[in-house]
Amino acid sequence: MRAQPKASHFIDGEYIEDAAGTPFESIYPATGEVIAKLHAATPAIVEKAIASAKRAQKEWAAMSPTARGRVLKRAAEIMRERNRELSELETLDTGKPIQETIIADPTSGADAFEFFGGIAAAGLNGDYIPLGQDFAFTKRVPLGVCVGIGAWNYPQQIACWKGAPALVCGNAMVFKPSENTPLGALKIAEILIEAGLPKGLYNVIQGDRSTGPLLVNHKDVAKVSLTGSVPTGKKVAGAAASDLKHVTMELGGKSPLIVFDDADLESAIGGAMLGNFYSTGQVCSNGTRVFVQKGIKDRFLSRLKERTEKIVIGDPLDEATQLGPMVSKAQRDKVLDYIEKGKAEGATLLTGGGIPNDVSAEGTYIQPTVFADVTDDMTIAREEIFGPVMCVLDFDHEDEVIERGNATEFGLSGGVFTSDITRAHRVVDQLEAGTLWINTYNLAPVEIPFGGSKQSGFGRENSLAALEHYSELKTVYVSMGKVEAPY
Secondary structure (H helix, E strand, C coil): CCCCCCCCEEECCEEECCCCCCEEEEEECCCCEEEEEEECCCHHHHHHHHHHHHHHHHHHHHCCHHHHHHHHHHHHHHHHHCHHHHHHHHHHHHCCCHHHHHHHCHHHHHHHHHHHHHCHHHHCCCCEEEECCEEEEEEEEECCEEEEECCCCCHHHHHHHHHHHHHHCCCEEEEECCCCCCCHHHHHHHHHHHCCCCCCCEEECCCCCCCHHHHHCCCCEEEEEEECCHHHHHHHHHHHHCCCCEEEEECCCCCEEEECCCCCHHHHHHHHHHHHHHHHHCCCCCCCEEEEEHHHHHHHHHHHHHHHCCCCECCCCCCCCCECCCCCHHHHHHHHHHHHHHHHCCCEEEECCCCCCCCCCCCCCCCCEEEECCCCCCHHHHCCCCCCEEEEEEECCHHHHHHHHCCCCEECEEEEECCCHHHHHHHHHHCCCCEEEECCCCCCCCCCCECCEECCEECCECCCHHHHHCEEEEEEEECCCCCCCCC
């Protein structure tokens, strides 16, 4: 085992084990090697984590936002100092290539701590409202104990994207990572304590789908933030709604990426590849329906095939590797099933579609795959695949592609490639999605809000907007005169 933590859970500032919890293994997807053995949280562990968070939150909330922000900024510094170590752990946890994790995973988490630490003083201010001789004021107050439930595609990033705004607003957080990627969040918790965070404010517990309800339904939990699938989101949001808990849901997508015939061809192809193959296609905002105007279809597909077949597949710890394995065998099998459906329903397999040679037989690798001549009614054009499978669809006119792009239950993201900036703005204004890009794809700096619409969720992560979802307004009316009453 290469990444065995001191214990499965991190509660009240220290590692804790409870061997009564269901045992499970953390697998390195590139080789099938067991890199850690852990236990899922028992009800006793859940109670301990929430009690610790509840106790610590009151004192933390009483501190000034500036003081809270100072801790987060120090955590960001530590993460950057240890970027290599954290990136290697993320690669072992997920199978993503080190050339990705070293620039996109711990660094993104550090950005979140730095951003929210830096805007703490100004971002949490209220308003003064003059009312003649009287006046009122508002202030943002914390919610209390927040629960974060993470996904397996960006485990360290998600742990920070949820933790940073929660903590800076004066809350405590109990975070449950995916059982597929349990290791990174433990290190984040360690670093926060080292940075000066009081014990109990950021607890990490392990578990599976049976653990989530213990957290979501707990009477002392004020908010739940989930990154996951639509079916899971519906269950979690429904359970939280029964107690009127605050929720943020960052769910799945089947996003349109529209390429007009005046687009820069190489940039559009690059955007489509990043929006389908980065992190082996395991990104919720991916532009998996690539609509290409018919005038450039042949050139687009020819160059796309050429570039796709040059992608370097191999050992994720080798910095030359560009595409690593899927996170698990179950996820790879699911993607392979979708590929078979695509072929059976008449899509043209342009490249890929199978398991690559010259990689570990025990690894969960899959070839980057492109389907052409995809139609809107095909399964691969309607359902989220969550793997390196690109669907290329033809279109003639702007109005047509907008209508087809919106013809989905999802509304997470979308993109437009065109040299006509007026058209670009006109199209994105009509696309029904929470996050959109013009002449690029999948960039998500912490300064901008990220989130979806329709079945892709609600609430926003990152930016000043996230503060609204981890705090609530308190309004105070101040009378400067005597009270007059008719009785």
